[in-house]
Amino acid sequence: MTGLLDAQEVSVRYGSLAALDGVNLCIHDGQRHALIGPNGAGKTTLLNVLGGSTKPQRGTVRFDGRDIGRLAPAARARRGINRIHQRPAVFPTLTATENVVVAALPRVIPRRPWWPGGRRRAAQHLAGPLLDQMGLTAVAAVPAGHLAHGQRRQLEIAMALAGRPRLLLLDEPAAGLSAIEVGRLVELLQALPRAVAVLLVEHRLDLVYALSDTVTVLRDGQTLAAGTPDEIRTSPLVRQAYADGVA
Numbered sequence: 355m356t357g358l359l360d361a362q363e364v365s366v367r368y369g370s371l372a373a374l375d376g377v378n379l380c381i382h383d384g385q386r387h388a389l390i391g392p393n394g395a396g397k398t399t400l401l402n403v404l405g406g407s408t409k410p411q412r413g414t415v416r417f418d419g420r421d422i423g424r425l426a427p428a429a430r431a432r433r434g435i436n437r438i439h440q441r442p443a444v445f446p447t448l449t450a451t452e453n454v455v456v457a458a459l460p461r462v463i464p465r466r467p468w469w470p471g472g473r474r475r476a477a478q479h480l481a482g483p484l485l486d487q488m489g490l491t492a493v494a495a496v497p498a499g500h501l502a503h504g505q506r507r508q509l510e511i512a513m514a515l516a517g518r519p520r521l522l523l524l525d526e527p528a529a530g531l532s533a534i535e536v537g538r539l540v541e542l543l544q545a546l547p548r549a550v551a552v553l554l555v556e557h558r559l560d561l562v563y564a565l566s567d568t569v570t571v572l573r574d575g576q577t578l579a580a581g582t583p584d585e586i587r588t589s590p591l592v593r594q595a596y597a598d599g600v601a
């Protein structure tokens with residue numbers, strides 16, 4: 355089966371440890387796909403492989419039908435794969451608007467490319483609606499370093515969207531957020547346009563079930579199960595894996 359992203363037989367070893375051992379993962383256009391599993395299962399390693407920061411010893415990664423295995427993270431971002439990190443990566447001294455403008459600049463096509471400042475103006479046009487989409491209009495002029503942790507997370511997602519991604523890789527987006535911030539984040543992620551597919555790594559299963567339509571469970575670097583949230587919720591194999599050890 356082919357999809358927007360198709361990873362086949364991916365293996366990563368650290369010395370004698372198999373962090374990933376022949377993992378397959380297929381994500382379709384607009385899909386909400388979650389990756390779960392006990393600590394050390396290989397979830398972050400797989401995100402790193404898809405984002406391009408870890409090169410697997412074996413296996414292929416195709417995106418939109420093309421082999422992207424040799425591409426660096428920045429080249430993958432240009433093709434439409436964007437990663438949100440556990441610690442929000444924003445420019446603290448720039449305002450929220452300026453952060454989104456900086457993120458948008460490489461991707462905007464000005465209507466009059468010869469016009470001085472045309473690219474910047476096009477990026478500024480994009481920033482307002484994206485900040486609005488992420489509930490940040492009221493803090494658009496606030497330096498990112500002064501924003502609450504949850505707002506910085508929302509800003510990082512606005513910045514990722516400015517790159518017009520087709521696939522967002524979300525690494526534990528709820529980590530460190532308060533209950534209120536988590537609730538807001540879930541609403542914002544649920545409202546993301548279907549033009550963007552999402553791969554979510556998350557320990558909180560309530561969030562996983564609220565946000566995903568497909569769940570893949572890793573354990574010891576291998577795929578233990580894959581299915582709908584209902585299938586995974588009721589799977590005895592998955593229950594056992596979690597009983598054996600999860601955060």
Ligand SMILES: Nc1ncnc2c1ncn2[C@@H]1O[C@H](COP(=O)(O)OP(=O)(O)OP(=O)(O)O)[C@@H](O)[C@H]1O
Nearest residue numbers: 368371372373391392393394395396397398399400
């Ligand atoms: N750079 C590295 N060097 C050596 N071992 C590593 C490295 N990165 C990951 N590992 C090991 O690979 C295995 C998988 O790690 P990974 O971080 O992908 O798991 P995870 O499922 O994301 O875990 P967690 O839920 O705890 O974040 C673990 O045993 C980990 O210790």
